[in-house]
Amino acid sequence: MSLEIERKFLLSEFPSALVEEAKLKVLSEQRIEQTYLAIDENQELRVRRIVDLASGEVTYTHTFKLGNGLLREEIEYSISESIYGQVIKAFGFVPLTKNRITAEWNGRVIEIDTYDQIELSVLEVEFDSEEAANTFQAPDWFGKDISSERQYSNKKVWRELQENRVL
Template identity: 70%
Template sequence: MGMEIERKFLLEHYPESLIETGELAVKSEQRIEQTYLAMDDNEELRIRRIEDLATGDVSYTHTFKRGNGLVREEVEYAISESIYSQVAAAFGFTPLTKNRVTADWYGRTIEIDIYDQVQLTVLEVEFASLEEANAFAAPSWFGEDISSQKRYSNKTVWKQLQGEKWLGK
């Protein structure tokens, strides 16, 4: 399994002025729909439909994650549109939808997720090691560090979106 080491921040305002000044260079924008198939406190299994908004290319993934907080195990691989559609239809859940803006900020890649169904914008930064993640000094415009706050995790937001349907009622 690969390791995902990331910190998340609650972005209060989209950094339009930083884009205009060139401090933040947008590299891509994607439209993401994701649905969770199974989860517990420590593991999750999800599928995603990802559309590149510049090219229109669409890809589909299946992902398994284990762990919480800054460091998690992650296995992700491509699946076909047919498999994605069959699995999504079989479960019948409402996908969590968001736009993801990937940008370069002084040589570091950041991802900004702008959610549709909830008023939430999150900035993520991935790191090569836990030491690097802990040593990272985020600028104030990143907002509050929410890396360890489960209420902002994708799976928590998705679960709330499902309501009683997720509970099997």
């Protein structure tokens, strides 16, 4: 199991000016649909359909995460379209959908997720160590640090989608 160390920020608006000034370089953009198969307070099991918007390439993943906040254990691997389709059909859940922009800023890779079903944009930064994460000084444009605020977690938003769906 690998360790995921990341901080999340509540992005108030996309930093278009930084892109124009070449201070933020967009590397890729993906369309992501994700569905949770099992969730509890400390664990999650999900599947994703990921479309690269430049190439049209579609990939599918299965992920297990353990923990909350800054440090989490993670196992992720590819699955086939067929397995993904069977799982989605069997459960009948509404997927959480978002666009993800992966960019380079100040020598660091960042990810910006903009959600469809709710008005929310989140910026994520991954780190090699807990110390690096804790000492990182985010610029003001990143927004509020929400790394330990569960109301912004994907699984909480996804749960709300399932509660609000029409049966």
